[in-house]
Amino acid sequence: MRLRSLLFVPGDRPERFAKAATSGADAIILDLEDSVPPANKEAARAAVADYLAGPREVVTLVRVNPLDGHMTAADVAAVVGARPDAIMLPKAEGAPSIAQLDTILRSEAKDGASLPAILPIATETPAAIFTLGSYREAKDRLVGLTWGAEDLPAAIGAAASREADGRYTEPYQVARSLTLFAAHAAGVAAIDTVFPAIKDEAGLAAYATRARRDGFTGMMAIHPSQVAPINAAFTPSPDEVARAQATVDAFAANPGAGVLQIDGKMVDAPHLKQARHILSLAD
Incomplete structure (x- = not known):
């Protein structure tokens, strides 16, 4: 499953589901959590279930409400x-949260x-930081x-995360880095968080490029206009290939x-591993 771009869609806006699915995103996330007010939760559940029951054009995830509330079940x-x-499980706190959701x-x-796979948002509570290795x-x-940079500062009374x-x-640089290493330690996709400035195309492109440079394999999006720059950043260029x-x-x-010399530069086993990784991204 290739996950360069994952586009959020509010679960109570079913008229947007099909557009999101044809946006070019590798996956869409139908959201039942933050983007849906409490009064609309039931309608959102019904709309998401109806959409899932039909034919799908793209990998489709559902973000449920966190386990510490009363709406997950x-x-x-x-x-x-x-x-x-x-x-997608928000406010996850390590392997125990995965076991609880599995129950x-x-x-x-x-x-x-068969049970659907799980994509935890792994850094939204202070306790979550200490469970990343699990x-x-x-x-x-x-x-x-993946990780988030909005709930955590609110949880600890920070003025801002940026x-x-x-x-x-x-x-929050620490939280991002620990998530990156935790994902690779588990052998799963490392998904960077959203870039909130929707109209800042240059800023998004630069952020996504740095994310791939750092070792992330994909990134979440909050608007269809963000999908193409994210896909471009996480797709190797012809020169790289x-x-x-x-x-x-x-x-x-x-x-x-x-050890070999290629174009005047010494390369060894780590370079070979990275080259194979690049080719896998381009495949």
Whole structure:
């Protein structure tokens, strides 16, 4: 499952579902949490279930409400029978949260039905930061790991999570980095958080490019206009692919070599691993 771009859609706006599915995003996230006011939750569940029951053009996730509330079971009961591709779990706190959600999923799924994979939002509470390493224990249930920079500052009384120029302040740089390493430790997709400035196309492109540089494999979006720049950032350029292929070919031609020289530069096993990764992204 390729997850370069994951586009949020409010669950109570069913007229937007089809447009989101044809936006070019690798996945859409039908949201039952923050974007849906309490009075609209039931209608949103019904709209999401109706959409899931029909033909799908793209990987479709559903973001349920957090486990510390009273709505998760109702969300799951409404949608799991229509088999979403994955459930996004906000305010997740490590492997115990995955086990708790699995209990709910099993109680609501039809006999013999396979359970959808889970995409936790892994940094939205202070306690969550200290559980990031535990996702390795639940890696078989995960489709990826992502983080958020909005709920956490609110939870600790921080004034903001970003500097005036848009960069994250130090605590949230740490949360982002730990999520990145936790995802790779679990062997699942590392999904960066949203870029909130919808009209800042240059800023989005720069942020997404840095995210891929740092090791993220995809990014969430909050508007269809953000999908194309995100996809571009997480798709290797022809020059990158050519250099990666040259590295792979050089080692294939010299199977006993540990170090080679290509275009005047020394390359070794880590470079070969990176080249293979680039080719997998381009495939």
